[in-house]
Amino acid sequence: MNSLTVENYLKALLHLGHESGEVNVNDLSKHLDIKMPTVTSMMKKLAEKDLVHYESYKPVRLTDYGKKEAALIIRKHRLTEMFLVEKMDFGWEEVHDIAEQIEHVKSPLFFNKMEELLGHPKLDPHGSPIPDRDGNFSLKSYNPLSTIAKGMIVHLAAVTNSSQEFLKFLNSRDLALGTLLKIENIEEFDGTMLVSYENHPNETFSKLVCDRLLVEVV
Amino acid sequence: MNSLTVENYLKALLHLGHESGEVNVNDLSKHLDIKMPTVTSMMKKLAEKDLVHYESYKPVRLTDYGKKEAALIIRKHRLTEMFLVEKMDFGWEEVHDIAEQIEHVKSPLFFNKMEELLGHPKLDPHGSPIPDRDGNFSLKSYNPLSTIAKGMIVHLAAVTNSSQEFLKFLNSRDLALGTLLKIENIEEFDGTMLVSYENHPNETFSKLVCDRLLVEVV
């Protein structure tokens, strides 16, 4: 049985390695806000448990087993977020921190019950896929809004950041998953985008924001 | 912020001290399944945090502050149990172990939301009172079935033990909170009771069981 600490390392490894599969000790250190020597020593322990492949001075990679364990924590995290939003009336900006704690609860029954009550949802409140009981999930590759061309019409499919501040900002602009967006203009200089949707005919979003909005062309 | 470990010590102290207010290190050690020297050293730490009054070789007492902190954990435990039973279709025998974990979640919002969705319940699924947001609760003093005289009619108000095994036993006899019981006979020798209720005209309960059933005379 992995400790809460180990579970959080595994999640970070899966998150940071989602593209190349490789994770630098330094990036992990920054992401978890834990000093590098601590991370190095933890990597050796995870390697001992066959959760990662580790060689000195090389990037770390999750083993298949490590990936599965990580996915099962993420499953619990996302089911929890969905439950909080759907069954307990929380806003999508309130659920991440609570799920960060409840994801460590040891009780398959509890999470399977959530899943059942929710009708086996495929996505969490932020548009991220919920792994199944075996840890499998298909990550649809949506594109960041920042990569879409002027004139296109897209819908908001997911967000890549679930922080309270960011989601509150989206709330303040009446942006929610599913919202249809038309790209009116793009400022070449800094990537700022001028977008229209619903009752917002001329909303401006910074590059930072556009990078975090994942969209699908309609 | 108290650690999960400290929170569990506080709950044990409140539980074991519910009558005299005093708790022996030895009893605490047995209840928590933690060796006595560990408990002694933890008592010193709790005293340092003003959670208990501690003097060498004397029984431990919670301070008022300690009592309140303990009650607030119990509040979270019992709200969770109630939520699991009322909103997630769990049986009363399944919820204790899950609540034992969720009670440590740091999020007043989460538990206040539960309370609201449940309509501010006064009792948990085992008949125990749920403390309010300030840690106050009135402990009705029901009597164990084992203290009731032959011929009396009572209803089951609470159970003093929430273990899966015990509650499964009660389920197997169709006993639930509120069940009306008539005491048909008492075996003087060993305290075994012959009881009738609903579709059970002649059920026999051992002294052990009768001690754990809290009842109220109708």
Next chain:
DNA sequence: ATATAAAGTTAGACGAGACTAACAAAATTA
């Protein structure tokens, strides 16, 4: 190619929370 900077490791320490072995105090029994 060399110097510098960044990334990673080693060594040693620490607090939390557990343990065992040995001893001391208090309670019980004879």
Next chain:
DNA sequence: TAATTTTGTTAGTCTCGTCTAACTTTATAT
């Protein structure tokens, strides 16, 4: 009262997960 048992404490050790300081390896810049 004296012997014995039970309860509680002290001292020392261990693992987990963290840290800082110092050092090494790898990457980058001059």
